[in-house]
Amino acid sequence: MLRFSFLALTLMTATCHGLSQGQISRRKVFVTGTSGVVSSVSAIVVSIDSAYAAGPDLSFRTSASGIQWADAKVGSGNPLQPGGTATIDYAMSTTGARYGTKIYSTADKDTPYRWKLGDGTTIAGIEKAILGDGDSMPPMKPxxxxxxxxxxxLGYTKLAEAPKTLCVQDGTPGPIPPPNQAFEEYQRFKNIYCNPDRQYQPDLVLDVKLYGSR
Known part of the structure; x- marks a missing residue:
């Protein structure tokens, strides 16, 4: 059983059944392809705090903007507002990675990702996940x-269209694995999201933990 230290991405068979069949794109079908693929993906189990070490059977919903989401743990307190500072730990994977392989996790490096909501430095998909997406996806709580x-x-489409020299953290929508702290992870990210030779831009898969004041 493959587990990561704090957060781990999974595209388990149960998750696939939770996704609305009408919303599953060709890029997501890699988790429901041959039986060998399903078996390998099912072995990747989430470890989000001890309460979720066995991997919750999540039921996914689709927001108005097309984000597929499920809460593994509901927070408490007041949601953040635009202009406030958000601090998260995240584990990143992609529908373009083999068997849902992890690309990068801030928890592995003990480097939470922090930004001001609405300042343009973070991809729209994460901001919508935290602030909410109308009535179709409520905001997260700490x-x-x-x-x-x-x-x-809502991810890194613009990075794939930009020159390779722009695929760095400064001046582009993050979060991006920092090359000076996670060079191999950054190269993996770059090959997936900043590669003009790819035939398609894969969807992004994330586990996000939102902190309060930190």
Whole structure:
């Protein structure tokens, strides 16, 4: 059983059944392909705090903007507002990675990701996940953990269209694995999201834990 130290991405068979069949794109079908693929993906189990070490059977919903989401843990307190500072730990994978392989986790490096909501430095999919997406996805509350499948239009599409030299943290929408702290992870990210030779821009898969004041 593969587990990561704090957060781990999973595209388990149960998750696939939770996704609305009408919303599953060709890029997501890699988890429901041959029986060998399903078996390998099912072995990747989430470890989000001890309460979720066995992997919760999540029921996914789709927001108005197309984000597929499920709360592994609902937080408490007041949601953040635009202009406030958000601090998260996240584990990143992608529908373009083999068997849902992890790309990067802030928990592995003990480097939470922090930004001011609405300042343009973070991709729209994460901001919508935290602030909410109308009535179709409520805002997160501090302490909450939300699993997301973010469509490419709300992810890193612009990075794939930009020159390779722009695929760095400064001046581009994050979060991006920092090259000076996680060079191998950054290269993995770059090959997936900043590669003009890819035939399609894969969706982003994230586990996000939102902190309160930190």
């Amino acid at each position: 302490g909450g953990i939300r699993r997301l499948v973010i469509p490419q239009s």
